[in-house]
Amino acid sequence: MPKELTRLYPEDIARLDPTPMPGWDGVEQRLLARDPDNGSVTARVDVRAGAAVETASSEGWRETFVLAGALLLDGRSFAAGAYLCRPPGEGEQAVAAEEGAVVLQLREVNGALDKPAVALTAEEVDALPWTQKPDGTPGQAFEKILTRGPSGSFARVLRLDGVTPGVALHTYDEDCLVLAGACRVGDETHVAGTYTFNPAGTPHGPFAFIEPLRCVEFANHPPEATTAADSET
Incomplete structure (x- = not known):
């Protein structure tokens, strides 16, 4: 079965047991969402200073x-706010800097992606323009597209x-982590550090923002996805 609808608040994530990543000394992960059929996971990964983590x-x-x-990779530093996307191919390792690293990582077994x-440093992400979100309220919803494929899958x-x-x-399918700010969704309050996985076709919202909110999203069409338009109604 695919990943199920998941919502984890910061205190929920803190209570998850960190488990060593097999074959990677100094790297622990907390599994946020998992597809038990194909092994795809989304995880918070903690990397000790000087330890290597797989990025491809x-x-x-x-x-x-x-x-x-x-993370240090090919002579470049990828600090907080940096993003890397790697299709299946040759293995690649990044090494944590002296302060270590904490990352949100999606490991997806999906041939349709x-x-x-791309490999964007934090400075390169900062330099990307904010554009009006096409289906958002004018003047209130903006996005930075980090990568986008022909199918419409993207990160932003x-x-x-x-x-x-x-x-x-x-x-x-949508993996979302709140980076800053807060909003209410029904009776729930999503603060910085809240993680949500919304499977394709799952209604969510409306959202009322307590503080201006910033989040990162990985949006990936599942292999069986239809071509119906995404919407906010």
């Missing part, structure tokens, strides 16, 4: 967003303020 693999896609500290490979940083009317419904 022949086994499937790797998406990595740096939350704290920094088609995102281009969102900046949201005000109220988004109606309910969002997408044809893609």
Whole structure:
């Protein structure tokens, strides 16, 4: 079965047992969501200073967003706010800097994905333009697209303020982590550090923003996805 609808608040994630990543000394992970059929996972990964973590693999896609500290790769530093997307291919390792690193990582076994490979430092992400989110409230919803494939799968940083009317419904699976700010969804309050996995076709919202909110999203069309348009109604 695919990953199920998941919502974890910061205190929930803190209570998850960290487990060593087999074959990677000094690397622990907390599993946030998992597909028991194909082994795809989303995890918070803690990397000790000087330890290496896999950022590309022949086994499937790797998406990595740096939350704290920094990773060193090919002479470049990927600090908090950096993003890497790697399709299946040759293995690649990044080494944590002296302060270590904490990352959100998606390890996806999905042959239908088609995102281009990118490696964006935090400075390069900062330099990307904010553009109006096409289906968002004018002047209140902006996005930075980090990568996008022909199928419509993408990764982005969102900046949201005000109220988004109606309910969002997408044809893609969505991993979302709140980076800053807070919003209410029904009776729940999502603060920085809240993680949500919304499977394709799962309604969610409306959202009322307590503080301007910023989040990172990995949006991936499942192999059986239809071509129906994503919407907020």
